[in-house]
Amino acid sequence: MADIILETRELTKEFKGFTAVSKVNLSVKRGSIHALIGPNGAGKTTCFNLLTKFLEPTTGEILFNGIDITRERPAQIARRGVIRSFQISAVFPHLTLLENVRLGLQRQLGTSFHFWKSEKSLHSLDGRARELLAEVGLEDLADETTVNLPYGRKRALEIATTLAMEPELMLLDEPTQGMGHEDVDRVAQLIKKVSQGRTILMVEHNMGVVSTIADTITVLQRGAVLAEGPYAEVSRNPQVMEAYMGTTAGQLQGAH
């Protein structure tokens, strides 16, 4: 049996009588890129929110590396190595790129509460921060202020910062939303690249991206799992085609 990094058991979330996520059993294999797709309102974002404890599950369990994390707080889960990105871009706009990434690294030093220490003590992290920036192709912009960056670059920076946390599992919610074609490709490749040695769970409507990089796909519909498997298999499933892809999916989305 393959090594499972994240597992949910009968995960359910109800909002005042409306079940957004219902009895979802998800297993994410270590080292894979796992995509969560499904029609609008299927419960994907809610699922993410449950996994990172931004929402409290109604019932069900979440296991990370076999440990039950259902009752933990968001920051605790983050420290375990489960890091999420947001649907909107999440950077620190008035810090430099370097500082952005360094903030991701800084926690390891254990000096974050040391208000009497000099900032200079953080310079030891600069090397690693630059490496991470290089990994996403931003090394030349290290000392720019982040606000001035174009959108796609901000996403890349966000990924670099996330990598700084040395995440075991990255949760990406629509990472390519609102991006131009070039950026979509760049980010998709980036995800592929950083998935080395990590696990990625992502929500994505762009089938072009999903088909090229995802190893496993889970399709949600009305809060429940509709199908699961590799892209080729799932995309031919008639139920999925009807509920999600539509009849002309291949033609319209495949080339996206």
Add this chain to the structure above:
Amino acid sequence: MKKTTIGYLVLLLALLLAPALGAYPVFVMKLLCFALFASAFNLLLGYTGLLSFGHAAFLGGSAYVAGYAMKVWGLTPEIGLVLGTLAGAFLGWIFGVLAIRRQGIYFAMITLALAQMMFFVALQAKFTGGEDGLQGVPRGKLFGLIDLQNDLTMYYVTLAVVVAAFLLIVRTIHSPFGQVLKGIKENEPRAISLGYDTSRFKLLAFVLSAALAGLAGSLKTLVLGFATLSDVHWTASGQVILMTLVGGLGTLSGPLLGSAVVVLLENKIGELGHAIAGISGIEWFNTLGESVTMVTGLIFVICVLAFRRGIMGEIIALGERLRGRK
């Protein structure tokens, strides 16, 4: 050396020489206390983005504790100051625990409410002397040796304490901790997702700010010899916001300047009015002394409408624009 460093050195020199140059030491000491108070407040608002509307509680609460320790228990001034600071920190911790998870205006309002409760305690408790205040706090001898009764000695002690506290603030802002605060101010959800328990960071910032405000309050009691209700009243919280705003939010030097402007105004506006009346011959200005609140109000309005960055903020922005041109 950087220009700002030179600026601070000049200011320090001026302060060192102030009594010799004829400035009235007690007044300058009062100014220094408020400068510290405003700087402590700015640490919270300007660098953490938390608007507390209850800082008077720390200023006043600590003033009572330090005053009581020195007057009734007869402790030495340094212990009084330490106790006052600790009291500020403790109050700050309580306020913080209750308020820190609330955002924005809720945070402001809950701190205001807690400070109101503090006010009622101060009004009603026996040891505060109610509306009479805690009067006649002796300055005593520092470490049992240095007699602070002399205004000049007191002045240099005050200056030393305030400078040290200010340096601590500077250091805090430029520390690993300060870096995280900046991150929280910019984008809190992101900071959480990076694994920072942001409420603990905000709490520490709050406690620090409260402790330093407490130090300011204790120092004020030591200098002036009393602690009274006006320090715990909500208007004192409003005033410190004004100081910070006038000087420039989120700038280090802003609160220093802002507190100077506000304190000078509050104390000297009568004389200013007489002077203007003398020069312009307009009789009305003679009554300016009775209109402090109106003038304060006017400054608030003008500041918000036209000078939002505060005096220092505007100067810095101007500098940047000039540099940008070149």
Add this chain to the structure above:
Amino acid sequence: MTISLPGLLSQLLLGLVNGSFYAILSLGLAVIFGLLNVINFAHGALFMMGAILTWMGMNYFEINYWVMLAAAPVIVGVFGVLIEKLLLRWIYKLDHLYGLLLTLGLTLLIEGAFRSVYGVSGLGYDAPDLLDGSTNLGFMVLPNYRAWVVAASLVVCFATWFVIEKTKLGAYLRAGTENPRLVEAFGINVPLMVTLTYAFGAALAAFAGVLAAPVIQVSPLMGQNLIIVVFAVVVIGGMGSIMGSILTGLGLGIIEGFTKVFYPEASSTVVFVIMVIVLLIRPAGLFGKER
């Protein structure tokens, strides 16, 4: 202290009177906060203006109470229009902080101006003849004027609530609260709506002022202490929630009334204690929505 049932009932009724003032004032604050995103510190000053204008009308021009009950809110409303057009207009995009500070400054100016003319100890006027006297309710003798205060404010509050929650105009207001530019892009004259909202909020404050004057002493500083309590009411009810502020206003008036019997020393602190407790349990206030 033991207290009889009639005694309790009468205290409850008195609490309701105070609650009525809290309700109107916090309603005005809530409406203004909702649409303008401004925490109107000047509300206390506007309340005071309502009362003093009425006094002026009665003393200088011998206008009667009923006329002033309508005229004072209108005048203060117009004043509100000026405030909005000349000052508040410039700060909408900024943090709440600035609105709070601007209106705080405004308060100091208005109060200072009235104080320099009228001093601080206050001016009084009496309830209109029609409402003079009192009614024996069996358990207490209630001055007619107080009954009128409760009735008038309940009517005003619920009418306002109805308009905001149940009408199309109210939907515009609520939507404008969140994203005024977009609502304007749908073809609604939002700037006008904003101005009128502020004017309406100001008029509500003035209305409360006119109502309050025969009960409490009119003076330039009369709004100062009240406003802090009313802030607490709004926060407890949930910032911007209309029904929340009305119900909380009435409820707190009653709670405060009971405190006056059982532990009078704490009667003005109790509101803040409740506020802290409520916010700990429900961060957005009793009726507030968490965004």
Add this chain to the structure above:
Amino acid sequence: QEKVKIGFITDMSSLYSDVEGKGGATAIQMAIDDFGGKVLGQPIELMSADHQNKPDIAASKAREWIDTAGVTMVFGGTNSGTALAMAKVAEEKKRVYFNNGAGTSALTNEQCTPYTIHYAYDTVALAKGTGGAVVDQGGKNWFFITADYAFGQALEADTTKIVKEKGGTVLGAVRHPLNASDFSSFLLQAQNSKAQILGLANAGGDTINSIKAAKEFGINKTMKTAGLLVFLSDIHSLGLKNTEGLLHTTSFYWDLNDKTRAWSKKFFDKMKRMPTDVQAADYSATMNYLKAVEAAKTTDADKVMAQLKSVKIDDFYGKGQIRADGSFVHDMYLVQVKSPAESKQPWDYLKVMKVLPGDQVFTTKAETKCALWK
């Protein structure tokens, strides 16, 4: 060379500005002018400032004026926090300090100093005056509405003491927070107690609002109201309709006799208001201070104080002497507010019920905690 400078620091803009405020400055200036504008061959100078009820401003202003401007006498107060703070400064710097506005008896009791003179009234005098006189007139059963802080509690305690001494009883008391705007609830409690006398142990706006609500609920029909600290300015603003019948004690009223009328008319011409007792005291205190300086031929505080305490004072304001503890012991008056029908002219508000001899109302030697008077 020894120039007299008077530093007048009071509340000119806030809660108590009607009681003393600008009118106080006017009264002091009148005294200086009447004295001839000069003493010891030097012009007399008056400096005045608004302390906004903040002790730190009051004290630092006093300190600064003494240190830098050479002020020889500090005058001021109106609120006990500021008054006590200034008294401490004056003691430290050895300057004569007059207080008129603040009521706290601590100024001449626990916290008395060799340089403090409490000139107009204090809470003890008010409590004893009103309490004693009302019981004498048959008001035996009391109920208090008390502001819940030191000042109100002191007033209540002092009054209770005298009421009991005279054989009266206190049926109850309700403590209200400072600046409580609505008093109806407290008044109902008072009414339920069936007491004859409603004692108001509070001040300023609280007193005003209590009186107003008492009228509204018709309590003034069943109980007599005794205000323990009421100023003429309060009655003026409340109007006779609301205050009629209110008993209280004052140290001065403009319409007592020809001398008071004459001075008050001069004051009225300047201020368009009749003086409060505090403002009249301001005039009298200044006048007597200047006389003392002239007699002592110096501004030295110790000598002037000795002179002040050695002479008998007798002017339109009061007749009596400044005691070792700093109290100016003089007669007080129990007064009642007239009904609108009784009032014949503007400012015709009070009728004197009883003259209260100074030695009966002020703190006695047995009671004092002042070390200077033991």
Add this chain to the structure above:
Amino acid sequence: MAAAALEIQGLQAWYGESHVLHGVDLVVQPGEVVTLLGRNGAGRTTTMRAVMGLTGRRTGSLKINGTETMGLPTHRIAHLGVGYCPEERGIFSSLSCEENLMLPPHLKGANAGVGAGMSIDEIYTMFPNLAERRNSQGTRLSGGEQQMLAVARILRTGAKLLLLDEISEGLAPVIVQALARMITTLREKGYTVVMVEQNFHFAAPLADRFYVMEHGRIALQFGASELQAKMPVLNELLGV
């Protein structure tokens, strides 16, 4: 000849200090479907916002049905018959789904030739999700549902010039297809549509004409018939 539905000349626009549009020229005839393409940050959204008067300062000329709108306040512009669906969707959280839908008023004097806009039933048929969640609080809808609501909302008003910013964003492929059908229908009914799209494959078959923006200017303009010929240039400009 009737005036152009939208005519923009030399449009410049600023956000605070930053100068975003540097002279945009663009004409849309009544009944046309026009797509604005461009990289992220090229200024397409800003152009739309500028038409509605939602940017900071702006200069140049903006005519809707021949009426100059440069000096007009935003709400007056809307009443010229413009419906705007913003990029960020702008769903109101204090309103329910249905209240959101009903919020925009019917536009006065905008209905010549088009009719009174869609009825609620038509809209619910088109977006069944919305019908199902009609009593939900607006922002509790999922991202995609909010997007549907944002589009549906302006179809009701009778606006005949529609400004649609990234409406296919975040939607499941099935819904994207439904939207494509909707736009075709709208064109048949005589609506004028200006779309901003990242999703070139969604926009390509729908539009009559294309504008490509770059750095706040129009870089290229061509008709649907030239599409194939322009692909190499587009590839270079957009990386399609």
